[in-house]
Amino acid sequence: MEPGEGEPAARGAAVRPTRRGALGGALGLALGAPFLTVPSLNPARAASAPEPIRLRRGVNLWPWFSLTREFPAPRTDYGWPPFQEQRPVPMPADLARLAGSGLDFVRLPIDPGPFLAFSGERRAALLAQLDAAVAAVLHAKLNLVLNVQANVSTHHYNPQNLYGDAANLLFRPYRDLIAELARRLSRHDRGRVVLEPVNEPQQACGSTAWDAVQAALLTAARVAAPDLTLVATGACGSMIRGLTALDPAPLRALRPLIYSFHFYEPYLFTHQGAPWMQEPIYRALNAVPWPSRAGRLDTTLAAARAQMRADPGRSLAEKDAAYRLTEAKLAEYFAAEPDRGFVDRQLVAVRDWATRNGIPEREILMGEFGALRSDSRYVAAGAADRARYIRDVRQSAEAFGFPWAFWNLFDGMGLIDDDTRVADAELLSALGLKATSP
Secondary structure (H helix, E strand, O other), rough: OOOOOOEEOOOOOOOOOOOOOOOOOOOOOOOOOOOOOOOOOOOOOOHHHHOOOOEEEEOOOOOOOOOOOEEEOOOEEEEEEEEOOOOOOOOHHHEEEEEHHHOOOOOOOOOEHHHHHOOOOHHHHHHHHHHHHHHHHHHHOEEEHHHHOOOOOOOOOHHHHHOOOOOOOEEEEEHHHHHHHHHHHHHOOOOOEEEEEEOOEOOOOOOOOHHHHHHHHHHHHHOOOOOOOEEEEOOHHOOOHHHHOOOOOOHHHOOOOOEEEEEOOOOOHHOOOOOOOOOOOOOHHOOOOHHHHOHHHHHHHHHHHHHHHHHOOOOOHHHHHHHHHHHHHHHHHHHHHHHHHHHHHHHHHHHHHHHHOOOOOHHEEOOOOEOOOOOOOOOOOHHHHHHHHHHHHHHHHHHOOOOOEEEOHHHHOOOOOOOOOOOOHHHHHHHOOOOOOO
């Protein structure tokens, strides 16, 4: 085919690609601090700013405005409509059941690519669709966190091009989109809507480049919507060490603010069987128990070995190398004996950061947590192990006073079946929720 011809490619998969490294080391690119001109806000404003919205228990609604139909390079546009028609989308009845289960908010990720690629009537149509989704959530008596979540598998409108550096050509239109979304959300009751400008920034922990980019995005949103609650996060994939490396003092004039982190530790458990992970051991991992004392190292190694042998996509040499790494990493996992205490120790770092900076625990959102489930597409955590893990993380977050949003309503980490819309009873119980009729 000639360049520019052909069908749009389907971006994304049944399980959203992760933006986190899992075997250690800082994530993302170490970028130099960009020079930004940020409009100044009155420092006294922080003292008089309204309190941020109160959140308690939520769930993510990916891929309602994700999973796109992007044309391959060198094109940078999308087919119309830009979102894949077969993706699972919550219906009004689903939203009502979520509210009835005991959840008080949802986190709605949106891929910014189509909103930036289209103009005129088509862009207006996309924004109208988003407005309708926001209205549907609020009508169901759920509050909303709108999260702008760029897709790393997109070749053009990806995190690096959008906000990896403020000098990038796409940064200004991205910042303008954030301001427009803030204005649109400000039409609603400020006590029910929140804007989160970025998902899992890829810059290194403590990056001054990320500090400057985030300040510019939050300031644009604040100028557009003076009282809207906004979400700030740390770099390196919004992991705990990214948040604890963040100095919140320069952001105080931007209140009301909520701070966010994501929790998927330990990855050997939560991402076992994940085909998108870069490290060679994950797609063959299975039968990793939670807590570790619920299983045995030799049993888990045998299950991983069997899965590797059945993998037609790897040579014998690749399988041997992956198995040697698997042996080492699983030995570390079982030796560490992870359990509820492990989760508590991780979240202590968040609490201590909050205490040092005078931030109430209720203003720190665990915006994502979860683990892969077993189904016909991949082998992952057993149902009982997964439920125990979800319960431990949820109870730990609540013990520290952190609101949370479970990942996800749909897909391989989902709370409900994509087709039947029936909720997983064990997961509902693990999340402290009650079942409602389908």
